[in-house]
Amino acid sequence: MTRTERLAPAASGRERAPATALGVRDRWLHGWQRLVAGLAAGVLLAGSMPPRSAWYLAPAGAALLTGALLGLRWRHRLVLGAVAGLGFFAPTLSWLTGFHPAGFAAVLVLEVALFAAAMLLVDPGRERWWTVPAALVALEAVRARFPFGGFPLPGLALGQLDGPFAAAAPLGGSLLVVGLTTGAGAAVTGLVVAHRRIRTLVLVAALAAVSAAGVALAQPSGGPAGQLLTAVAQGGGPRGIPAVEADEQEVTERLFDVSEDLPADLDLVLWPESSIGVTGPVAETREADRMAALARRTGATVVAGVTESGETSFRNAAVAWAPDGRLVDRYEKAHRVPFGEYIPARGLFEQLSNMTALVPRDAVPGRGPGLLETPAGPLGVVISYEVFFSDRARAAVRAGGQVLLVPTNAASYTTEEVPATEVAAARMRARELDRAVLQAAPTGYTAIVLPDGSIAEQGALGTPELLTATVPLRTGLTPYARTGDLPVLLTVTSALIAGLAFRLLHRRNRAAVA
Missing domain, CATH: 3.60.110.10 (Carbon-nitrogen hydrolase)
Structure with a gap:
């Protein structure tokens, strides 16, 4: 076999683009576009925070973040998460500079690191867009408890008081509000990019119906x-x-x-x-x-x-x-x-x-x-x-x-x-x-x-x-006063485990075909 034959792609595979300077540059620009999208997503999330009341910016930020994360390997998701976290936390924690600039820097680094780590939980597959809101809920749950008993400022749910998703608070608290808010944005991206749009649409409709029914039934006992x-x-x-x-x-x-x-x-x-x-x-x-x-x-x-x-x-x-x-x-x-x-x-x-x-x-x-x-x-x-x-x-x-x-x-x-x-x-x-x-x-x-x-x-x-x-x-x-965060945390954990299981199954099927 000649050297040319060894470098030729297999007949069953997709023809690869030559590794020319132009191809490298195109991939570099595509990477920068994702970073810009991640930064914009963080800024949109920050724009929904008090004292502003632009609640709709949070679903938009989640949609943009989901699109930027799709298809990325774990190292790139980590970097993108750090950029998005910087866009979110730098403006919303800037008030700390009036107390102690070094303290602001330390808190910012910690919060950005937590945001980046949460993005490692995301499954980059197009069909599993729902792991993005699950990861963001997990992030908020961790921030409410770590470090030193928690530092939940700002909290993603606090920008939603004038929006429709706050209606879920009596059912599942602020974590459910975060899940529905970011889930709505991620679902839009999922519908746009999914290969199997009908199945994705059915999943979105089912989640919306269950959420609406739960909110309607979330009435307090007593009077x-x-x-x-x-x-x-x-x-x-x-x-x-x-x-x-x-x-x-x-x-x-x-x-x-x-x-x-x-x-x-x-x-x-x-x-x-x-x-x-x-x-x-x-x-x-x-x-x-x-x-x-x-x-x-x-x-x-x-x-x-x-x-x-x-x-x-x-x-x-x-x-x-x-x-x-x-x-x-x-x-x-x-x-x-x-x-x-x-x-x-x-x-x-x-x-x-x-x-x-x-x-x-x-x-x-x-x-x-x-x-x-x-x-x-x-x-x-x-x-x-x-x-x-x-x-x-x-x-x-x-x-x-x-x-x-x-x-x-x-x-x-x-x-x-x-x-x-x-x-x-x-x-x-x-x-x-x-x-x-x-x-x-x-x-x-x-x-x-x-x-x-x-x-x-x-x-x-x-x-x-x-x-x-x-x-x-x-x-x-x-219901939330009775149960606290446990039902939402169990649901999110199950969703993330399911995403991991789907990913492993997909890899095994690809290996079997190869």
Whole structure:
């Protein structure tokens, strides 16, 4: 056999293009086109995030990402995932640069790496487009738990509150919302590129029908248990001041000033996180006496965020005073903010960074579900950062919370990115759990959210606000409140395993034919 014969393609195979400079250049350009598509997909996903409300950009981003991933080997999927992750996380985490530029870089690298790793779960075959939304759901599930107990900012579901997919929240929580949102976009790409379009169309129609039926049947058990006339206070003041530099007494006085206008026929008054700063337990302080007087004057249960400082640590609590002025219950924040309320491996970081100057003492972690037993009823509580974690809100509701309180403090941030994201998280918890959510922040955003996720009242940033509304008390549990993320995680795991099995079977069949 001559050299020419040895290089000739087999008769049964597709004729190969010669490896000329032009052919190499064409493949190089095609690779760059995919990278650009991956970057654009990440930017589209970022464009759907709060404070924007362009929910439709997320399905478009998922469709573009799916098309870019099809046919790629694992190394190329890893690179493409990193590019898409950069397009998503660089703009949505940019607020971190105001705190610690090196910290922003570290978080960005970690989040981009997680996004890239998730793309390794994707099956590049045209018929298995559904592994893309499954991988994105897996990514969100990991980010809600890793590192340091999770860092779910931003969350893909939080851009969907004004879109149709949020209707699935009572059934499967934010992970199901992510699955349906990205699945819709991936399905469009699947229909366009699939060889067997009829089979793909049947699969898409079946998934849509099952999802619609599940959403329609996702009704909470139980029913209304009355209503509360509530007031939520925001003292206002300057923004962009780190917590260690804030004047605690000024914050307290602004809130008392705003509360002078409270009517005398309220059921519940909510003040923000860190409304009151004291040394040692709050019970015997002058501030506690003033809060008791406020409760007696309004005839309401008053809940305020209290910071109790010690020599080497502090406690972040929500404390409730009854209408007669008695201190009746308290909840201490269980899910602390890493590098915000405590420093993991503090001894190591004290040698590597000046970040510890922003967090001179660690918060003492609380225990148990966030529940306050009060004359206004059992009140669920998630303090600030905890609103981003559905397990904390679920624990409060399953313990008996008939309304959900979110005392928070976003005064350290100069932009509206984080305050708007917190409101979105409060709205998502409301939809997941069928509970009204009251969120109070010293400088905003303060908001009253109804059980359907709609906003009844919302204040501005930096201004004094006093929001009032009548909200329902609820006792029933949604399917998601009962089951949590487990059904969605099992479904996603099964989908990814099925994708892997199809891939292995396809390889074996090709080997048998060869």
